[in-house]
Amino acid sequence: xxxxxxxxxxxxxxxxxxxxxxxxxxHMSFTNAADELCVTQGAxxxxxxxxxxxxxxxxxxxxxxxxxxTDNSKAFAHALTEIFTRLxxxxxxxxxxxTQKVLTVxxxxxxxxxxxxPLLPNFHxxxxxxxxxxxxxxxxxxxxxxxxxxRIRYGRGHWKDFDSVLLFHxxxxxxxxxxxxxxxxxxxxxxxxxxLTLLHPELRHTDWADWLALAGxxxxxxxxxxxxxxxxxxxxxxxxxLGVAMGQRVYLRNELSNGQLFxxxxxxxxxxxxxxxxxxxxxxxxxxxxxxxxxxVTASKxxxxxxx
Numbered sequence: 001x002x003x004x005x006x007x008x009x010x011x012x013x014x015x016x017x018x019x020x021x022x023x024x025x026x027h028m029s030f031t032n033a034a035d036e037l038c039v040t041q042g043a044x045x046x047x048x049x050x051x052x053x054x055x056x057x058x059x060x061x062x063x064x065x066x067x068x069x070t071d072n073s074k075a076f077a078h079a080l081t082e083i084f085t086r087l088x089x090x091x092x093x094x095x096x097x098x099t100q101k102v103l104t105v106x107x108x109x110x111x112x113x114x115x116x117x118p119l120l121p122n123f124h125x126x127x128x129x130x131x132x133x134x135x136x137x138x139x140x141x142x143x144x145x146x147x148x149x150x151r152i153r154y155g156r157g158h159w160k161d162f163d164s165v166l167l168f169h170x171x172x173x174x175x176x177x178x179x180x181x182x183x184x185x186x187x188x189x190x191x192x193x194x195x196l197t198l199l200h201p202e203l204r205h206t207d208w209a210d211w212l213a214l215a216g217x218x219x220x221x222x223x224x225x226x227x228x229x230x231x232x233x234x235x236x237x238x239x240x241x242l243g244v245a246m247g248q249r250v251y252l253r254n255e256l257s258n259g260q261l262f263x264x265x266x267x268x269x270x271x272x273x274x275x276x277x278x279x280x281x282x283x284x285x286x287x288x289x290x291x292x293x294x295x296x297v298t299a300s301k302x303x304x305x306x307x308x
Contacts, residue, residue, distance in 0.1 A: 015056050020047035021059060022084060022191045028067050082282045089286055102131050103288045107152035109136040110201075110231035111275065114251035116152075117199040119299050126295070130288050149289055151278050165293060167300040168250050169274040173209055175238055175247035175261040183262045190265065197224040197243030201231040207246040211269045235261075245267035250304050257306075 023033035024044055034041045052059050059073040069077060107116060112134055120132060135148065157164045180196065181188060190212075197244055198208055212218050228234045235252065238245035239260050247261065249268075255261040277296055279289050 001263055002170075013023055013051055016108055017047040017051035017054070018080060019084070020044045021051050021073075022077060022080040024048060024060075025073070026081060028069075030067075067164065073096045085280075085282050086285070088285075089263060101129060101288050102133050103292055104133045104135060104148045104151045105152070105292070106135045106137045106148040108154070108231070110235075110248075110251065111152050112136055114235065114248075114302070116252070116296075119296075119303070122299065123292070123295050126290055130234060130291060132292070149279065149283070149286070150292060153276050153278050155276065156271060156278050157274070159278055161281050161282050163281050164276040164278040165297055167275045167277055167296065170248070170271040171250075171268055172211065172246045172248050173263055173268040174211065174244050175235075175252060175256070176244040176264055177239055177241040179241040181243065181264050183259075183264075186262065186264050188217045188264045190220065190267075192264070193217075193220060193222050193244065195223050197226055198222045199219040199225045199234050199237050199243045199245040200225060201234040202227060202229050204231060204246070207269070211267070214269055215265070235284050250300075253303060253306055274278065 019037060020033060020039075020043070022029055023036050027033050027036070030041050030044045030048075034044045037044070048059060059076075061068045061070055079259065106114075108196065114136070123130075123132065137151075151162075152167075153159065153164070154170070157166060165179060174193075175197075181192070200208060208219065212220055224243070226237065228237060231248075231251075234245050235247065235255070238247070239255060244264070246269075247256075247263075249256070250263055256263070277293055279286075279293070283289055
């Protein structure tokens with residue numbers, strides 16, 4: 001009589017120490033891991049010690065700059081992050097969450113105000129089960145911040161450990177109110193700027209210099225300059241007639257179409273940089289991220305075609 005086959009038990013470490021190690025490795029901090037898991041720093045330390053005893057090898061090295069992963073534990077930590085992320089996603093699918101899902105999107109204030117928010121009713125119409133939470137940010141915001149699912153970044157599309165998809169390239173040209181110059185007389189010679197005030201957002205302080213250089217007028221001195229800490233505020237100043245701003249056409253498609261602003265010149269500054277939607281590579285299979293990504297890519301193409 002054949003004996004029944006007994007499957008050998010899998011070698012799986014205890015779950016709590018694994019969670020403690022994964023969080024500590026991701027944050028490179030026992031303190032931050034403790035905050036995330038709502039335990040004490042001592043509990044994190046004991047859990048990692050227990051896991052090291054189980055594995056029979058150290059997982060962290062202490063250096064003059066703090067914690068460092070060993071060569072072996074780097075790959076182990078990365079695998080655990082993917083596993084826990086996948087487990088969370090699959091649990092959501094299995095349970096079939098009845099409440100609305102929340103997708104956190106970090107983006108520049110100007111991107112939110114002038115581009116994304118006007119489009120969001122369309123997203124909610126087609127995807128009522130996904131609630132979008134918006135957080136405004138600047139380039140100073142930490143890319144590794146754990147408070148976002150999707151991030152809008154300005155650059156060339158290459159960020160370590162993140163997938164990215166281009167929404168639109170950086171293309172700017174001057175805009176102003178009809179109260180500054182009559183639109184019927186456009187295009188104007190660049191020399192008209194000598195008698196006008198130029199509006200500058202602090203985070204895009206090279207736009208005017210680059211455009212004037214492209215126009216062959218890098219030595220031109222305007223009547224005055226005004227500076228603002230946000231691009232969206234700069235646009236409002238242009239609408240109010242305070243001066244001439246460098247405008248991203250896709251941001252200002254409504255203001256340009258309704259006549260609040262117009263382009264006094266035909267010259268456009270085009271850069272290799274662009275605005276990208278990015279998300280953690282280990283979450284590329286997340287259903288809500290895929291849905292939002294695909295919708296925003298399509299919406300961006302439509303908005304760009306209407307802005308041309």
